[in-house]
Amino acid sequence: MNLLFVYITCLIATASAKKFKDNEKPEWAKKDIRDFTEADMERLLEQWEEDDEPLEEDELPEHLRPMPKINLNEINTDDPESLLQATKKGRTLMTFVQVAGHPSRDVTEELTKLWQTSLWNSHIQAERYLVDDNRAIFLFKDGSQAWQAKEYLIEQDKCESVTIESKVYPGKYSKPKEEL
Template sequence: MARVLQLRKIFLVLTAVTLGFCLTSVLCAEDPNTDEEVPASEKWKKKDIRDYNDADMERLYQQWEENDDEEPDPDDLSPYDKPKPKIDLSKLNTKDPEAMMKMTKRGQPIMMFVSLSGNPTKEETEKISSRWQEQLFNANFNFKRYVVGDDRLLFHIDDGSWAFDIKNFLIDQDRCKDVTIDQQIYYGRGSGRKVDNKAHIVGAEEAEEKKKEEAEKSKKKKTKKKKKKTTEKKDEL
């Protein structure tokens, strides 16, 4: 559509230029000294359009681009090039992080990762996720779905504000292990954990578990060293 509009504009510009050149030719015929007053850099404008070379056409196109104040149609832009919607800061609820995320992600593309429970095959993951997508489509949520592993999915959503409603649906499904949005993980029914709809930082729990293991090892090492010293003292006595 944008290309058609550009061609139409070029046609109108060329028509206007042709009429202008005809009028200029008449005026120049009446005043033989006109050419002497025109700068060399502007003489191309006085040429008959049928005599235009590639350089002249390029100059004409650049001039048209400089004078074109019309903004592109947002519908013709990709989701990544569309202008971000203005956010009314007065409506931001700082006590509700999810509501804030929905508002800031509105109209912007977002990716969501979903893991399934039960060690499914790729075919099972395709079948289960296809059913989920159909149910969400019936609820007016449209997105692209990709199976990226035996138990792993990628959802590409054009409007980021939908991601949290989609997430709420998914974590309530028996085979959904977890959903990850912006490095935050939400556990589903298939995880064996309590579905509390709370965001957890990816890797934070693993780091905490590792910290506990290291603390336990350190404790055992100290106990062993203490027992060794006690044994040595007894031997001395």
Template sequence: MSYTDADLERLYEEWEQNDDELSEEEDSPAQKRPKKYLDSLRAEAKNPEDLLSMTKKGQTLMMFVGVRDTSQPKRTDIRSFTEKWTALWQSQLYNNHIDVQVFVIDDNRAIFMFKDGSQAFQAKKFLLEQQYVSEITLEGQQFFGPAAEILRKDDL
């Protein structure tokens, strides 16, 4: 079955009318959004992190994750360990409908890249509960995981 130009035009118009995608206000970067849109987000937000999460919706966001083997906390040449655990966390996040790409950038460090930045904040909560996470850097803020406590105890 082939479509004429008129059929395609009607289909396109119908698609545009039924488009559930983000409005232009929601689709534009936070700094370019109208003030009333940002004010409505502030009203919906329960806390500052919630507001930050809302403003990152639809934007690419990267999070740095430090990994430590708690059985050998001083050891830093643990690339295979890091690859194993970050891949496992990626699949667990994916099973929770969080789309993330993971890139191991050092023996004990990885980048988690989110196409929808608002998902990074859910992932951060999950990762901070994981035994081998030492620290997370997200939006210039550093958060310490369970493995950081083991490193501190060893330093004492």
């Protein structure tokens, strides 16, 4: 049995060696891999991906995904935020969250971690990154969830403000600018 396996393996190797003789290879493929240029590597990648099945829409990189279909009849045209929310569906969106007062980085870390956990418990997925002692970025893979998260965040007593698409939403308990 083992001898038969070795024999078949040798036949396959011989057949594939005949198929890819050096004189049949393009000039760029005869080079040592260490001498490949970017163009050679690109050709090699294209050759590698030739027989791959195309990716599903949700597996494509964000810049190659088709824009979401928006039914304008279902959107309240008097509310520009609902239109913006609909256009961000399925797109990555960053939201800046400002913590009130002058907290230490550790306090901001704990507060934003608590808020992130609460959002996750409400099925709103957000990644959190601290950018300053009192400021964090919440990154939403589905940008339409940012407005739901904003509604939760501005209700928190330590939330100074939430910024989405350059629009600042003050927290419910934040002090007006004159008092600062």
